[in-house]
Amino acid sequence: MNQHILKSLLVAGLSLCGWPAGLPAQEPYDVWSARLVPAPTDPDTQRNAMNNVRSRVTWLKSTAQQAQSYPNGGDGMVRQALFALCREYATFTRSLTLQQRTYGANELSELAAGLDLLQEAYGNYNQDVAAGRYPGQALRDMCQIMRRAADIWLQEFIVDCARLRVGR
């Protein structure tokens, strides 16, 4: 219980420091890196993990759509949704079997790179604002790019899950 509280405080603290902006999509999010119990890799777990990722992408797109109307806090909304997607993706990769991870290593690397590039779009927004661009316009552009890029990423994710026979 104490560990759970400490973990939550650590995550909250890191979030306030803007840590999600640099979240490496290829590393498991879980800050307690040593797992004493292997993650389940049965088809039901994989299907749930896959559906959770898809839900997070939908949430990211929806958030990006709404965030355009909030020039003073919209970027934070998008950042949180992106952070949640990265975390869910890390959970998904842990649900894969060794064979799937080995055979699909290239695909998984590409998906992780895609999440990195989504974060890059967020970083570009910060750079544009710092360079003097009108924040509202920069936010609108970032949100539009984020929505379209998330769509492409999701298409790749679905195709790769089918190739790797995730959840079957």
Place this chain on the structure above:
Amino acid sequence: MRLTLTAHRVPLWPRAAACAAAGLVAGLAGVLLTTGCAGTRANRDEPRPREGIAEYRRVTLDAASALRAALKALDSVSAQSNVCSPRVLQAFSAEMQRLQVDSLSLRVRAHAMQARGDAYFENWDAHVQRVRDPGVRVLAERRRPLFEASFQCIKGLTLEARGALAPCVASLRQLRTTLEADPASLGAAPAQELIQSARQNGQQVQRCLADIVAELDLMRALLPETTGHNRST
């Protein structure tokens, strides 16, 4: 630097890299020969191979098309007299957005190639091991030097394209910010330098993408003969 199609025909790679690239090559040959027949040759419970060449060609052409449109929009901005009109600037911004989105698939592959190094190509070796037809494996082995050289070239071109695309997009973004703040700054030196930089880097990316497509077409042209030989056996 533009790479010619004939400069890489001699396989001069170290053995480990040759094997890794051969795995990719053989894997792709196996993938294309088994496309549509995966169910009869592969265990249905095992992951299925991907259609490497066609997919890579598609993402490359998508990126090339978006870049072409962005550079055309840049030309429209550059052609303005002293003040960039809002309509032209808006169109320019829209094409920039499209470029950043439509180049995503190519950029993720470049990222993965660089992150995984030789392991990216070794992964394909696992694919060809799953091809049960011995004839396919023999043919892939026979064509290995040619495919191997092509894929090493494609990797180099992809990384070169990504390296030029980043500063191209950065220049475009800076130019947009400058013109949005002051449309009359178009004729000033900073804006002109950004236009020149974006154009130069963009043209380098275009050359790389064209070479990538040419190499992919070359590989694809090698396959019908391979497939036909397979049928004859």
